[in-house]
Amino acid sequence: MLEIDSLRKRYGDVVALDGLSFSVEPGRMYGFVGRNGAGKTTTMRIVLGVLAPDSGEVRWRGSRVDRDTVRRFGYMPEERGLYPKMRVLDQVGYLAELHGASRRDARAAAARWLEELGVSARAGDRVEELSLGNQQRVQLAAALVHDPEVLVLDEPFSGLDPVGVDVLAEALKGQAAAGKPVVFSSHQLDLVERMCDAVGIVRDGRMVAAGTIEDLRGDGRPRRYRVEATGGWAADLAGVTVIERRGDVVVAELAHGVDEQLLLDAARAAGPVREFTPVKPSLTDLFREVVAE
Amino acid sequence: MTANGRLPAWTGIRLVARRELVERLRQRSFMVSTLVTLLILVGVAVLPAVIGGDGTHRVGFGPGESRLAEAVTGAAGQQREDVRARSVPSEAAARAEVSGGDLDAAVVNGRVIVRSELDPVLGALLQGAHARTAAEQRVESLGVAPDKAREALSPPPLQVTALDPPDPGADARKGVAFFAVILLYGQIIGYGMWVAMGVVEEKSSRVVELLLATMRARVLLAGKVLGIGLLGLIQLVLVIAVGLVAVRLTGSVDLPLGVLGGSAFTLVGWFLLGYLLYACLFATGAARVSRQEELQSVTGPMMMLVMVSFFGALWAMNAPDNMIARVLGIIPPFSAMIQPVRQVAGYADPWEAPVALALAAAAVAGLMVLAGRIYEGGVLRMGGTVSFKEALGGRESRSVRP
Numbered sequence: 001m002l003e004i005d006s007l008r009k010r011y012g013d014v015v016a017l018d019g020l021s022f023s024v025e026p027g028r029m030y031g032f033v034g035r036n037g038a039g040k041t042t043t044m045r046i047v048l049g050v051l052a053p054d055s056g057e058v059r060w061r062g063s064r065v066d067r068d069t070v071r072r073f074g075y076m077p078e079e080r081g082l083y084p085k086m087r088v089l090d091q092v093g094y095l096a097e098l099h100g101a102s103r104r105d106a107r108a109a110a111a112r113w114l115e116e117l118g119v120s121a122r123a124g125d126r127v128e129e130l131s132l133g134n135q136q137r138v139q140l141a142a143a144l145v146h147d148p149e150v151l152v153l154d155e156p157f158s159g160l161d162p163v164g165v166d167v168l169a170e171a172l173k174g175q176a177a178a179g180k181p182v183v184f185s186s187h188q189l190d191l192v193e194r195m196c197d198a199v200g201i202v203r204d205g206r207m208v209a210a211g212t213i214e215d216l217r218g219d220g221r222p223r224r225y226r227v228e229a230t231g232g233w234a235a236d237l238a239g240v241t242v243i244e245r246r247g248d249v250v251v252a253e254l255a256h257g258v259d260e261q262l263l264l265d266a267a268r269a270a271g272p273v274r275e276f277t278p279v280k281p282s283l284t285d286l287f288r289e290v291v292a293e
Numbered sequence: 294m295t296a297n298g299r300l301p302a303w304t305g306i307r308l309v310a311r312r313e314l315v316e317r318l319r320q321r322s323f324m325v326s327t328l329v330t331l332l333i334l335v336g337v338a339v340l341p342a343v344i345g346g347d348g349t350h351r352v353g354f355g356p357g358e359s360r361l362a363e364a365v366t367g368a369a370g371q372q373r374e375d376v377r378a379r380s381v382p383s384e385a386a387a388r389a390e391v392s393g394g395d396l397d398a399a400v401v402n403g404r405v406i407v408r409s410e411l412d413p414v415l416g417a418l419l420q421g422a423h424a425r426t427a428a429e430q431r432v433e434s435l436g437v438a439p440d441k442a443r444e445a446l447s448p449p450p451l452q453v454t455a456l457d458p459p460d461p462g463a464d465a466r467k468g469v470a471f472f473a474v475i476l477l478y479g480q481i482i483g484y485g486m487w488v489a490m491g492v493v494e495e496k497s498s499r500v501v502e503l504l505l506a507t508m509r510a511r512v513l514l515a516g517k518v519l520g521i522g523l524l525g526l527i528q529l530v531l532v533i534a535v536g537l538v539a540v541r542l543t544g545s546v547d548l549p550l551g552v553l554g555g556s557a558f559t560l561v562g563w564f565l566l567g568y569l570l571y572a573c574l575f576a577t578g579a580a581r582v583s584r585q586e587e588l589q590s591v592t593g594p595m596m597m598l599v600m601v602s603f604f605g606a607l608w609a610m611n612a613p614d615n616m617i618a619r620v621l622g623i624i625p626p627f628s629a630m631i632q633p634v635r636q637v638a639g640y641a642d643p644w645e646a647p648v649a650l651a652l653a654a655a656a657v658a659g660l661m662v663l664a665g666r667i668y669e670g671g672v673l674r675m676g677g678t679v680s681f682k683e684a685l686g687g688r689e690s691r692s693v694r695p
Contacts, residue, residue, distance in 0.1 A: 048506040050673065070506060071300060077502040084498055086316060097308055098507040100300055142503065 001025055002047075002150055002181045007056035009042055009205075016042045017053070018205035024181040024198070029172065031192035032185040033283075034202030035291060040185040041078055043202075044154050047183075048075045060150060071099050074148030076139055078155050084128035089114065091127060092141050099146035106145070113141040117171065133164040140171060151175055153184040157191060169195055193283040201290050209290045216286050223254045224279040225263060230271035237266050251279060305508040309516025313491065314524055323524070326483070330476075330532050337472070338539035338546070350374065350415045353381035353390060355401030360430075362400075364422035371450070374414060460639060465548045466556075467610060470638040473560045474606045476532065477630050480564055482599055484525035485571040489592055491517055492579035492672070501672055510672055511665035518572045522565070529564055533557045556637045566653045567629030571595060573657070573664035574626075580671035581679040591678060598626055606630040613640035623649040625656040 002024045009017040017039045024030040034040050045051040047058050049070040058065040060073075082091055089110055096106035114120040117137040122130055127138060136156070143151065151172070157165055165188075173195070176182045186192050192199060193213055200210040209216055228249045239258035244251040254260060260278075267273045281289075317323050350369075354362040362378045369376035381387040384406075387399035391406050398415060399406045405419060425446055432442040460466070495501040495513075504513055537553060540546045546553070578591040609618040609631050621627040622635045623645060632649040635641040670684035 045502065045673070048502075050502050050505045067509075073506070075503060075506050077499045079499050081499040081501075081503045083316075083494065083500055085494075090316075094308070094312055095503060095507075098300065098305070098504065 001059075001061070002183070003059040004043065004047065005057050005059065007043060007046055007053045007058075009039075009046065009051070009053050016205055017046075017056075019056070020202065020205055020207055021056075022200045022207055022210050024183055026181050027176055027179045028181055028197040029176045029195055030181065030183045031196035031199040032183055032202070033187070033189060033192055033199060033287060034185075038202040039205040040202055041154055042205075044075075044152050044183070044185065047152050048073060072146070072148055073150045073152060074143040074146065075151075076143045076153040076156050080135060080139060082127045082135070082139060082142065085126050087124055087126055088119065088130070088138050089123040092138065092145050095142045096145040101146060109145050109147070110141065113145050114138070117141050117167070132159055133161060136160055136164060136168065140168060144171075144175070149180060151180055151182045151184075153182070155186060156184050157186050157188055165191065189283045189287055199283065201287060203291055209286065213283060213286075216283075217280055221281075222256065223260065224251055225254070225260060226251050226275060226277045226279050227263065227267050227273065228275035229267040229273045237263065249275070300507060302509070302512050305512040306516040306519060309504075309508075309513055310520030310523065313517055313520025317487070317521070317524055323528075327528050327531065330479070330528070331535050334472075334532060334536045335539050338536060339543050340545075348375055350376045350412065350418075351395070351397050352376055352378050352415070352419075353387050353396045353399035353401075354378055355381055355384060355387060355399065358400050361419075361422055361426050364426050365418055368418055368422050372418070374418060376415070376418065462548045462552065463639070465546050466552070466638050469546060469548070469553070469556050470610055470634045471607075472536070473556065473633055473637050474603065474610070474630060476529065476560065477564055477567060477606075477633060478599065478603045480525050480529055481567050481571050481629070482596075484521050484568055485575040485595070485599070486592070487521050488518055488572045489575040489579035489588055490585065491521065492576050492668075493582060493585050493588055496580070496582075496672060497584050505673070510669035514576055514665055514668045515661075518569065518576065522568050522572065525568055526561070526565065529561060533560065559633050559636045562650075563629055563633040566650070566657060567626070569657045570626045570629055570653065570660060571599060573660040574598070577664045577667040577671075577681075577684075580668040581681070581684060583674075587678060602627045602630040606634045609634050609640075610638060613638070619645070623652055625653045628653055 004020065004022050007017045007020045009015075020039060020043060022030070032040055032043070042051065046053045047065070049065065049067060060069055063069075086094075089107065092110035092114065093103075093107040096109050097103060101109060111120065111123065114123050117140060119130075119134050119137045119141070122134060122138075127135060130138065136159070140156070143153065153172075156168055156172075160168065169191070172182055172184070176197075196213075198210070198212050199216065200207050202208065224243065226249060230248060239255035240263060241253045241255070242250055243253050252263060254263065264273065264276055267276065352362075352365065359380070362380070366376055366378050381390060381396075381399055381401065384401040387396070387401045387406055390396045391399050391408055394408075397407070398411060398419070400419065405411060405416075411419075428446050429439070429442045432446065433439055437445075492514075495504065501513075537557065540553065541550070574595045575592055578595060579588060581591050582588060605618075605621055605627055609615070609622065612618045613635075618631065618635070618640075622631040622641065628649045632641070632645065632653075636646060667681060667684045671679040674683070
């Protein structure tokens with residue numbers, strides 16, 4: 001398990017991280033979301049040992065992460081992190097060597113990953129000559145080339161077209177399926193909702209909501225239902241508040257302990273019911289709520 | 294492939310240095326700059342031999358001046374002057390050859406014809422020889438046998454006793470020192486700037502984050518400085534080797550091989566020290582900015598130092614005994630260019646080199662530590678220029694050292 005425990009970090013007067021904690025199980029995909037400046041990049045840099053926290057620690061398999069363990073992590077920094085003028089294969093091979101591979105193994109692994117991610121045809125080109133999507137694939141190859149035990153990716157999907165997003169998403173799912181914890185940050189919340197087993201929402205350097213999306217939805221929140229029936233019936237039902245009414249469609253919120261079947265009965269009594277659906281807030285809704293508080 | 298275990302600092306330095314060396318060797322700009330330097334050098338070494346303007350006097354002698362020609366070449370031989378005499382058929386031909394530049398002077402019908410003015414050394418030779426041949430002819434006309442007349446009119450020349458004789462190779466050594474300064478200046482500025490640009494390239498492309506996940510910042514800095522320095526060394530040695538060969542082939546620098554070799558050795562040694570000094574300075578400046586456009590403002594002070602050293606070294610070439618030159622010659626970073634000049638030109642007292650070397654080595658050691666710290670503190674801060682204070686105060690290295 002990858003554990004991030006009570007990280008604190010200040011830059012001068014600015015508090016970047018204020019006791020941030022979360023943990024990721026092996027084989028799980030963890031979505032790390034928050035507004036710009038919330039502390040996501042700082043956290044990831046600390047996990048990778050690029051930055052030192054003022055206090056707190058990162059543990060992998062129960063022991064504190066040090067310079068040696070961190071070399072078995074794979075990392076994709078925010079924006080791009082490659083030499084623009086270096087050739088693709090040389091570059092990925094070089095990074096593999098920095099992770100401790102021999103020269104020959106490094107080049108073989110680099111070639112294999114470029115093949116796997118569909119950019120082997122560009123192996124001899126300079127990185128700056130590649131399209132953004134292909135650069136991102138090379139970037140991913142650089143993060144995966146040393147077969148890391150843990151993957152940490154900062155905004156891996158930004159700037160990708162839908163096809164690029166799919167390729168990257170498949171690759172990450174494959175890594176998680178192989179039993180690795182995968183952490184990534186993103187502003188594309190629908191993508192996070194679709195891909196991730198668990199989500200953490202950061203605000204001002206603190207984790208304000210964490211867990212599976214179901215957990216976040218369930219979390220003591222009143223249930224809501226969308227009902228399409230002939231109108232005028234719900235307003236006087238005890239424990240039910242109408243949130244929204246548009247024509248025949250009503251969104252009603254049930255107080256704690258109120259049986260939703262009572263709501264359905266009331267609707268049926270008023271006339272034929274065409275829709276009766278529990279309304280689940282999307283991650284975007286949850287995010288807005290938590291971040292706006 | 295599994296990657297595990299620690300990456301020893303030396304392995305990191307070696308990998309980074311190799312990348313720097315290989316990537317830059319493949320750049321066309323390196324090849325072009327090496328070729329241009331070599332061409333200039335060969336040109337400078339070969340040109341004097343081709344033009345022949347190095348003290349050779351070409352003199353034409355008209356009909357009836359053969360006796361004077363003989364006397365002039367004889368006197369020139371005694372005075373170690375190179376006079377090449379040949380005959381010209383007429384005054385008209387002499388004028389044409391002098392004005393065309395084929396002859397430096399011509400003696401026809403008792404007159405010396407030159408283009409604008411007579412070289413004083415050649416003038417003294419001609420006048421002396423003329424006075425003697427004229428006197429010999431007059432004495433002969435009085436009935437004295439020619440060899441008797443010559444003997445009487447050729448007293449042994451005055452011998453000179455010098456109390457403090459000049460170094461016969463002084464001018465040549467100065468010439469070599471001049472090239473040493475130019476080479477040093479070019480190498481230090483060029484390769485120092487490469488270090489600076491390399492640091493900013495890693496920072497602006499964010500690749501530095503990937504690198505720092507595998508190694509300490511100072512390992513990265515050491516590897517970068519080493520790799521680029523090695524490239525500079527290779528280029529310098531190549532240029533010096535070609536220069537030595539050119540100089541030996543053309544004979545344009547009249548110094549024993551031992552002296553030239555010693556100069557080359559001095560040059561290489563001071564390049565290494567000077568490069569390390571300035572590379573550390575350039576790297577600390579560059580680590581404070583995030584974009585190539587901002588590089589100029591932070592490397593400005595270092596550029597000034599290099600310039601001051603360069604012009605100081607040019608001035609020191611003509612100030613062998615000047616106190617300021619002597620002092621600047623041992624104080625880093627100025628010593629990196631001024632001391633080699635004093636060495637190569639032969640001005641330095643024996644104690645100067647070891648003192649200058651020791652001070653420069655100490656400065657390099659101190660600067661490396663300081664540069665490592667500023668680099669660690671600045672290299673991950675994106676955005677505006679990081680102040681030295683911030684960089685030193687906020688080192689971003691891992692707090693727990695494995």
